[in-house]
Amino acid sequence: xxxxxxxxxxxxxxxxxxxxxxLPDLQILxxxxxxxxxxxxxxxxxxxxxxxxxxxxxHTPMYFFLGNLSCLETCYxxxxxxxxxxxxxxxxxxxxxSGCLTQLFFFGAMASTECYLLAVMSYDRxxxxxxxxxxxxxxxxxxxxxxxxxxxxxxGLAIVLFLVVxxxxxxxxxxxxxxxxxxxxxxxxxxxxxxxLIILVDFILACVFTLPPFLLTLTSYACIxxxxxxxxxxxxxxxxxxxCSSHLIVVxxxxxxxxxxxxxxxxxxxxxxxxxxxxxxxxxxxxxxxxIYSLRNREVKEALGKAFRKDLxxxxxxxxxx
Numbered sequence: 001x002x003x004x005x006x007x008x009x010x011x012x013x014x015x016x017x018x019x020x021x022x023l024p025d026l027q028i029l030x031x032x033x034x035x036x037x038x039x040x041x042x043x044x045x046x047x048x049x050x051x052x053x054x055x056x057x058x059h060t061p062m063y064f065f066l067g068n069l070s071c072l073e074t075c076y077x078x079x080x081x082x083x084x085x086x087x088x089x090x091x092x093x094x095x096x097x098s099g100c101l102t103q104l105f106f107f108g109a110m111a112s113t114e115c116y117l118l119a120v121m122s123y124d125r126x127x128x129x130x131x132x133x134x135x136x137x138x139x140x141x142x143x144x145x146x147x148x149x150x151x152x153x154x155x156g157l158a159i160v161l162f163l164v165v166x167x168x169x170x171x172x173x174x175x176x177x178x179x180x181x182x183x184x185x186x187x188x189x190x191x192x193x194x195x196x197l198i199i200l201v202d203f204i205l206a207c208v209f210t211l212p213p214f215l216l217t218l219t220s221y222a223c224i225x226x227x228x229x230x231x232x233x234x235x236x237x238x239x240x241x242x243x244c245s246s247h248l249i250v251v252x253x254x255x256x257x258x259x260x261x262x263x264x265x266x267x268x269x270x271x272x273x274x275x276x277x278x279x280x281x282x283x284x285x286x287x288x289x290x291x292i293y294s295l296r297n298r299e300v301k302e303a304l305g306k307a308f309r310k311d312l313x314x315x316x317x318x319x320x321x322x
Contacts, residue, residue: 012171015100015190017093019084019180020275031088037287038081044290045070048300055303061139062128063300065121066293068148072117073286076110079103080181080282087180097171100182105159107181111258111281112209113155118251119213120147122220125244130227158209165201166191178271181282185262206262217251246292250285257281 020030052058052067083103087093095103127135162184169191177186188198224244231237257280294300 012097012175012190014094014096014175015171015182016176017083017087017095017180017182018176018178019087019093021087021093027088031085034081034085034088034283037283038077038085041077041081041283041286041290042074044294045074045286047304048290048293049074051300051303051307055306057299058303061124061144062121064144065117065124065148068151069114069117069121070290072110072113073289075106076114077283077286079106079110084180095182100177100187101163101167104182104184104187105163107282108159108162108184109156111155112158113152114254114285115210115213116151116154117148118247118254119216119220120151121247122217122224122244122251123147125247126220126223129224129244154209158205162202162205165198169193169195169198179275179278183278214255217255221248221251246297249292250289253288254281254285257284 020026023030048070049067052063052070080103083095124139127138131138166184166187170193171190172192175190177183177190179186184202188195188202191198221244228237228241257277261274261277261281294304
């Protein structure tokens with residue numbers, strides 16, 4: 001009898017991502033908004049990666065991690081926005097079970113990796129400000145490569161363990177996911193049978209793979225702020241804080257929205273608020289990352305200006321005035 005029920009439960013082959021389908025009057029506006037955001041996100045983060053790779057003045061640990069973060073944000077937004085735009089344009093919001101799990105893998109891997117990268121970047125700023133005499137030896141090229149590789153590998157490992165467990169489940173009706181991407185929480189609700197195991201696994205993985213980098217980030221910035229407050233001159237404090245303030249803004253947006261969404265009570269009255277807040281860490285963070293770092297960072301602006309002048313000179317050489 002149990003086997004018969006299990007076979008009947010496997011009838012669901014696809015999900016429906018409700019997304020923003022309940023806002024038909026705003027579909028055109030949402031399409032234009034998300035399209036512009038996606039284009040700016042890809043262009044901005046790609047530009048930062050190119051600048052970090054090509055400009056030798058940016059070949060430092062801070063910009064190496066910034067390049068990794070920009071590369072991550074490009075992949076992150078490409079996991080969410082193209083599928084969202086396709087659903088808004090065509091009206092087809094269905095996604096196969098395998099496609100949903102694939103999106104969940106890339107989303108989870110990128111989100112977990114970002115937690116580690118933000119922690120690594122905060123640790124880098126901690127060494128630069130609090131341990132300046134030992135910074136070069138502590139943050140060597142080898143250490144930078146190990147920290148970056150560890151961030152990517154740990155991010156992928158976290159979601160793989162989750163998918164190994166959830167892939168053993170079958171999904172019951174209804175097949176509607178009230179979100180604009182395959183989020184773990186509504187997906188767990190659609191799984192058949194006892195979900196206590198997957199909920200426990202999700203909680204343990206969240207604690208093991210996201211709590212340590214979050215605590216490391218908080219600790220690093222607590223030490224940074226304490227060190228900055230001890231600087232006697234006002235100009236010295238401002239200069240020290242300017243080197244990490246842009247990173248701090250990204251951290252607050254990312255962790256703040258992430259924690260609020262997953263800590264709010266699971267009430268239907270809050271589902272719209274959660275959906276809007278989810279845009280902060282899936283759409284807003286990848287967008288503001290290049291804007292914050294380019295507009296608030298002198299060295300990046302200088303590298304960008306140098307690149308434009310070099311490109312302009314090359315164009316003038318190719319097309320001299322007759």
